[in-house]
Amino acid sequence: MDAIYFDLDGTLTDPKPGITRSIQYALQRLDHPTMPTEDELTWCIGPPLRASFVRLLGAETSADLAVTYYRERFSDVGLYENGVYDGIGEVLTSLCASGHRLFVATSKPHVFAERIIDHFGLRDHFERVFGSELDGTRVDKSHLLEYALKQASVDPAKTLMIGDRSHDMVGAKNNGMKGIGVLYGYGSRDELLEAGAHHVCATPGAVLGCIA
Missing domain, CATH: 1.10.150.240 (Putative phosphatase; domain 2)
Known part of the structure; x- marks a missing residue:
């Protein structure tokens, strides 16, 4: 990918x-x-x-x-009132070292997402943070990913979306991307699989095994 x-x-x-x-x-x-x-x-x-x-x-x-x-x-x-999941830093470091381009794509307003990424020292891992606008523009994950793919000039067929809820997987599917669901967040295995997840991972570290 x-x-x-x-x-x-x-x-x-x-x-x-x-x-x-x-x-x-x-x-x-x-x-x-x-x-x-x-x-x-x-x-x-x-x-x-x-x-x-x-x-x-x-x-x-x-x-x-x-x-x-x-x-x-x-x-x-x-x-x-937030915290980075254990193992995320190591996963991001490994993916960057392997040459993958990494981005954040969240329905949260990007003005908040940017501050969170900076506060927890994750900025160096990501090329760009994509989020919605305060007026609700691009709050839908499908619209957000369509915009984010165009902005990054990447081929959706060679791109992954990793998330914990159904709208992450639906957004990926609607844009021709593969989706990986994570079970340590707030979505269930059934929710993720029914929404089109290609893989589901119980831990951050398990994500690495699903990425070519």
Whole structure:
């Protein structure tokens, strides 16, 4: 493979505390009648945030305001309630040494993704970080990867997408890429395989064995 795109949340880093607490903060600001626990909100990790708020709130109403409240906390605090998965650094170092071009492709706004990549010292591994815009542009993984492939001038047939959720695999399939699902994040084996994953890996290190 010439180029490899990595999802961020649930693939490179474990963002659970920051994301779930920021969602709770937004729900509190909206005086939501019930408060899900952090564990009950793990399904929100990975998919586009606004869609998750629509589901949580039961309607489109207030979803945009919820995203605004979420970002109030996430941009200053939640961003750093995060951690790189054990073994990721070694995997990235090995792939770079093998001559692969590495990129980040996340539905998270790129302004946040860039800060996370820098904060955890991952910048040197990646040629570029691709994410959505704050207005929701390219939040859909298929659209994001279409843009990212064109920007990097790579052949989709020689490119991998590595992620932990179904939309990572669907985005890869829709763009003629192969997808590798990781099980240490927030998606299940069934979710990933049903979405078209070519391989599923239980650990970061296992990913290396799936890459030619």
